[in-house]
Amino acid sequence: MASAPTDLKTPTDLSSNETKSAADALNGLLADAFALFLKTKNFHWHVSGPHFRDYHLMLDEQAAEIIGITDAIAERVRKIGNTTLRSIGDIARRQTLIDNDREYVAPAAMLAELRDDNSKLVQRIREAREAAEAAGDTATSSMADDWIDQAEKRAWFLFEASRNA
Incomplete structure (x- = not known):
């Protein structure tokens, strides 16, 4: 990611090398x-x-929770003086979670896959929190704690719902 152009450079007291x-x-x-x-x-x-x-409603609730953190993540990037994602292509280049384009996925497989993906997201949040802490960005670090709790709760619900799926 290139450094932010001057007109997009948000003033911050944090070091630009660390916030990168x-x-x-x-x-x-x-x-x-x-x-x-x-x-x-x-x-x-x-x-x-x-x-x-039950699954339809649970997955809708979980999707709403996930999309709910995206703006906060992007705004943290901007607040620390950088730029964020701009396109589906940018997302595809950076994502580590594997898409699922199969025509049919059994419900139990859906729940297991989403459980594992939420657990992977927890690790990705922890990595972002560590990078934020290294930059002295305590606000991001604090927010990450909530994001971790939400993802762990989603993984737990998916695990419990899949016990007899």
């Missing part, structure tokens, strides 16, 4: 959040079977 690493980590996290949001919505739209209603 934090911004890169946050942009990677943002890409994975968008990828997980879309996968969660995909499974929400295509879930089937005897637990349809």
Whole structure:
């Protein structure tokens, strides 16, 4: 990611060298959040079977929670003086979570895949938090704690819902 043009350079008291690493980590996290949001919505739209209603509603709630953190992540990147994602292509280049384009996915496989992806997102958030802490960005570090808690809760719900799926 190139440094921000002068007119997009938000003033900050944090070191630009350190915030560059934090911004890169946050942009990677943002890409994975968008990828997980879309996968969660995909499974929400295509879930089937005897637990349809429960899974359909749970996945919709989880997708809303995931998309809810994306603006906060992007705004943290801007507040620390950097620029953020601009396109689907940018997301695709940075995401680490694997898309699922299969025509049919069994409900139990959906829940397991989303559980694992939320657990991977927790790791990505921890990495972003560590980079933010190294940059002295305590605000991002504090917000990351909430994002971790949310992702862990989603993984837990998916685990519990899949016990007899």
